[in-house]
Amino acid sequence: MNMSGTRYVLSLNGGSSSLKFALFAAHGSVNQEPILSGQIGRIGEASSEARLFRQGAPVNDTLCPAAITDHGAALRQILAWVEYDFLAPATRQALTGVGHRVVHGGTRYTTAQVIDEAVIKGVEACTALAPLHNPINLELIRSVREALPTVPQVAVFDTAFFHDLPAHAAQYALPAELVARFGIRRFGFHGISHQYVCRQASERLGLPDRPARLISLHLGSGSSIAAVRGERCVDTSMGMTPLEGLVMGTRCGDIDPGVALFLAQKSKLSVEKIDHLLNHESGLKGLCGSADMREVRSRATNGDADAQQALALYRYRMTKYIGAYFLALGGVDALIFTGGIGEHDTRLRAEVVESLSPLGIRLDAAKNTQSGQAMIEIHSPDSTAKILVIPTREEWEIARQSLAALDQKNQ
Structure with missing residues (x-):
């Protein structure tokens, strides 16, 4: 070539x-x-x-x-x-x-x-x-x-970024014979986005003596969190399918598997209908009737109790994952917000970071109001970790990896 x-x-x-x-x-x-x-x-x-x-x-x-x-x-x-x-x-x-x-x-x-x-x-x-x-x-x-x-x-x-998750993060506690027969494991998703923003964050941090410890939050209609050390993801919220993890627009996120079994037994819903219920009728939509975060926010501001509770659960699930990944990484150097909600919902960022004060992670309210197409830093001077808003550029990352693959094939 x-x-x-x-x-x-x-x-x-x-x-x-x-x-x-x-x-x-x-x-x-x-x-x-x-x-x-x-x-x-x-x-x-x-x-x-x-x-x-x-x-x-x-x-x-x-x-x-x-x-x-x-x-x-x-x-x-x-x-x-x-x-x-x-x-x-x-x-x-x-x-x-x-x-x-x-x-x-x-x-x-x-x-x-x-x-x-x-x-x-x-x-x-x-x-x-x-x-x-x-x-x-x-x-x-x-x-x-x-x-x-x-x-x-x-x-x-999208799954490639997570291919070398540590075994303790990739496995489900299921019988080994079934796992081997059906290839059951946690795959992770939004990998192109997480890979791009984590590379950008690592370059911004420029740590000379060790890999950066990063927690990346890709927040949109579908949402996921990744814990990344250097260039390797060590855990992520989505699993074998994009259903696991955070509360999303129409997906329930983490749920006791017994709930699906209970529904099958008591409501006589088919597997297909339960699948549709969990993927398309749950999450914010199931909690308050709307999957659009802007509408949910507006309704919550105007006193809608269902919308307020939906936001509380949305934030709590996210905060719980951040705390777990803080421990998994042994600390964090930067918290990254990306995706349509992560990049633009300044109020959500403030609410989430406020709950992280026991970890010493603190927001600068004035910086948090900034927006644009470039990376911005929104942490306060005394924060123990940087807080970065990085617009995801999946199409650019696709182009980069595509040319690299073509070059390798034609060497």
């Missing part, structure tokens, strides 16, 4: 009803700002939404069909934007590669992989562990292959 000139990589980040993308140039390393980026949301609904940014500036005349029926159609719309802005149809080969966020790689994939038939079959084999996401990832891979048959593709796995 020619590495002397400019290379271009398209990053695709498919969610259950959305598709984010970013087109990056690389001069050796990947440029920090994308040439073109955006998102198509509400895929499969009657009216889809589109946002497009050119060199970071919003494009106000973004054209998008009223309804994007599936992720393949969303990809075709994105390629039309890329083609119009950057690549003529005859020069699509100028793309060095296309990188995909793939949610679940199981135990097989611990690094980004250049996609071939074997990788496709491997992703298919993990579909039962991520039934909402891996099929979408596969649909996008096949759609790119059809549209850009000569452009190599790379799978960047």
Whole structure:
């Protein structure tokens, strides 16, 4: 592969009803700002939404069909934007590669992989562990292959960052024979985001004599916490599936497994309906009727008791994990907030940090009001740990890992 000139990589980040993308140039390393980026949301609904940014500036005349029926159609719309802005149809080969966020790689994939038939079959084999996401990832891979048959593709796995969790953090206390037969373990998720922000935090800390001890909070509709020492994750809140851990928008997080058994016995709900209940009707939505943190916050402020209790449980679960990970790491050098809620909900950050005062972690109220696209420090001078707000850049991380995988394959 020619590495002397400019290379271009398209990053695709498919969610259950959305598709984010970013087109990056690389001069050796990947440029920090994308040439073109955006998102198509509400895929499969009657009216889809589109946002497009050119060199970071919003494009106000973004054209998008009223309804994007599936992720393949969303990809075709994105390629039309890329083609119009950057690549003529005859020069699509100028793309060095296309990188995909793939949610679940199981135990097989611990690094980004250049996609071939074997990788496709491997992703298919993990579909039962991520039934909402891996099929979408596969649909996008096949759609790119059809549209850009000569452009190599790379799978960047959300689970890879957690592949070497210590055994005591990865295992469930289940019979060994069943664990071995079905590959049961804690995999972790949001790994691309956690890996990116922890690398940024380590560089900011610049500790010369030891690895940084970091607690990363990725807070959004789905949320997770990771305890990281240097470049290795030592524990994380999500488990074999994204259901474990924190209270989330529609997911219950940690729950006594006996609750699911009790529901099956007493309510006669099927396994499928219980699965739907725990993943789509629980969390904040189950507690107060809304999965939107902004609405929950507004209702709590106006005295809604259910919303207030939902926020109390949301914060308590988070604080409990932070305390546990403080002990697991033997202290903490930086607490990181990222994700849509972590980056923008200043009040939640203040409430969570207030509960950490026994650990000596303290917030600067004035700094906490800052916002922007860059990393900010919001701790007080006497805090025992830095508190960082780091905008996650999953698409950039996908591009970085994709080029690294392509370079390794072509050495």
